[in-house]
Amino acid sequence: MLPESAFKVLEILERAEGALSGETISNELGITRSAVWKHINELRMMGYDISSSQKEGYRLSQPSAKLLPYEIHKKLRTQFIGKKMRYFENTPSTIWVGKQLCSEGDVDKMNGLVIIAEEQTGGVGRMGRAWVSPSGGIWITIVLKPCIPIDHIFMVTMAGSIAVARAIRKEFNLGALIKWPNDIFIGNKKVAGLLLELSAESDVVHHCLLSIGIDVNVPVTNFAPDLRDQITSICAEVGHKVDRAAFLARLLKEFESHLLLIESGEYDTIIQEWKSISCTLENRVQIRTLKNSFEGEAVDIDEFGALIIKKDNGKLERVIAGDCYHQ
Template sequence: MNELTRKVLTTLETTEGSVTPEALSATLGLPVSSVARHIKILREAGYDIESSIDSGYLLVRVGGALTPETIQKVLKTTTIGKEIAYYESTTSTNWAAKKLCAEKGVADLHGTLVVAEEQTGGFGRLGRAWASPKGGIWASVILKPTLPIDALPMIMMAASVAVARAIRRKYDLGALIKWPNDVYIGDKKVAGLILELSSEGEEVHYCLLGLGIDANVDLDELSPELRRMVTSISAELGQEVDRASLLAMILREFESRYRILESGEFEPVIREWKSLSLTLDTRVSIRTMRKTFEGVAIDIDQHGALIIRRDNGRVEKVVAGDIVHL
C-alpha cells in the first residue's frame, strides 16, 4: 500500500459517516479519478467500503483485512512484528521469510513478521501440505535466538501456548494443545505451527516460526476429508473474527513468553503448556521413523519431548513422531 492509498484510508477512518469523492479529492489534493483508484486498491486489500452516488464512500468494516496497517494499528509488542512483509499470495510465508534472510541478511530481521492472504504451497510437519485459502492467518516470524540449540523446541512450545491462550481469552473457546504443534478446539484442529532453523553445528543462524490459523476459513471450500478433521474460529463462533487483532494478541502473548525463555527460565512455559495439553494423561499411539507403539502420555521434558509409559511399563522419550489419541 503506497502513501497516497494510506492517506485515503486514514481519511475514511477518521471521518464520521460517509465522505464524497469530491471531499476526498479536495482534502488530499488528488483528482477524483485517482481517489476511485485508491478505493479499488483498498477493497482488494480486504477493506469493506460502501459507495453511494449521493453520500460517497463509507468504511464499513476493517476486520477483513490483514495488511501491515491493520496489524500495526493494534500491535502492542516491542520487537515481534514491528517490521512486516506482506504478500497477497506466496508459496509459503516460511519460503518468503527464507528469501528475505538470503537477500537482506538476518542481523536486522529479528522479529520481522511475514504475512500472506493465502499460501499456494503451505506445509506443516514432515512436509505435509497445509490448505491455506484466504480467510486464515498465514504468517512467519523471523527469529535470531540466543537459546542453545537443544532448547529451540521451547520456542514452539511458547508459540503453541500463545495461540491457545489468545483464542481462549479473546473468544472464550476451549483451545488446547495437541503435542507437538497443533491447537485444537474440541476434536478438530484449528491451528498448526512449525519451526525451521538454519544452523551449522551448534551455531544457529536463524529460526522461522510458522503459524497457520483457520480464523475465517470457509470450511465448505475444503475437501470432505479436511472438513472432518479441522474447524475454524468463525465456524465455532458463527461469525467472522478480526484477524488483525487476533494476530496482534498472539504476537503479544508469544513475545512475553519468548523473553522468559531468553532469560533462561524454561519452567514457566513448560508448566503453562502442560496446563493446556490435550495429550497428557491420554492413551496414544506413537509412530516414529523406527517403530510404532502405544501407551499413556505422562509428561514432557525440558526440551519438549513427550514421555510415554508403554503398556509393558517401559518409559520412552519421543522427540519427533506422529501421534494419535486413542
C-alpha cells in the same frame, strides 16, 4: 501492496463522521482529485467498502476483511514481533518467502518480521506434508534471531503453541488445547498447526522460521469430506466470522511475551504453562517415528520438548520427534 498515500486517504475516511468530498480529501493531502479517485479504487480492490455519490462524496462503510498489515498494526501492542510485515495475496508458502529473505538479507534486522499470506498454494506441514491453506485462515511465518541455546530451541515452538491456544481462549472463549508436538485442538478437532525450521551450525543458531497456520474464517464445507470430522475452524466453533486482524494482533503479543520469558531463561515457566493446557499428557497414545511404533501413556514433557511415554512394559521412552495419536 497499496501505496502509502492510499492509506492516508483511508485514515481521513476513518476519522470522518460522515461523507467527505473528493475536494476536501485532495486539499488535506495536497494531491489531485483524480489521485483521490485512484486511491479510492485501490482501497476498494483491497476489500474496503467505500460508497460514493456526487452529492455527498466518499464514505467508508466497511473495513477490509483482508489480513492487511495496516489493520493489524492499529491493534498491535508488541515491542518487536510484527513491527515489520510482508503481505501477499497468495504465495506458494510463507516459510519459502522467509527462507528467501534470510538468504538475501541481514537477519538481525529482520528479527520479528511477520510474513502473511491470504492464501498459500503450496503450504507445507510436518514431515513435508501438504498443508491446505485457503483464504480466510491465518498463514504466517515469523523470522526470528532468538537468544536461546540451541538445545532449548524447541521452546520457540512451545511458545508459539501456548500463544495460539491462549489467544483463542482469550479472544473467543474457546477451550483450545495443545497436542504434542505442535497442533492446537478444540475438542477432538485440529484448528491450528505450527512448524519450526532452523538454520544453525555447531551450537550457533543463525535464525529460525516459525510458521503458524490457523483455520479462522474457513467454512468446514471447504475441507475435504473425509477431513471434516478431524478439522474445525474458529468461525465454525463460534458460529460467525471473526476479526482476523484483532486476533492476530493478540496472538503476536502472546507469542512475544512467551518468547521473552524463554530468552530470559524462564524455561520452567514455559514448560509448566504448556503442561497446563496440554491434551496429550495423561492420555494413552500411539507414537510413530521413522524407526518404530509403540503405545503407552504420555506422562511428561522434559525441558527439551521431548515427550515421555510410559510403555506397557513399564519402561519410559523419550520421544524427540514423531507422530502422536490419541487413543
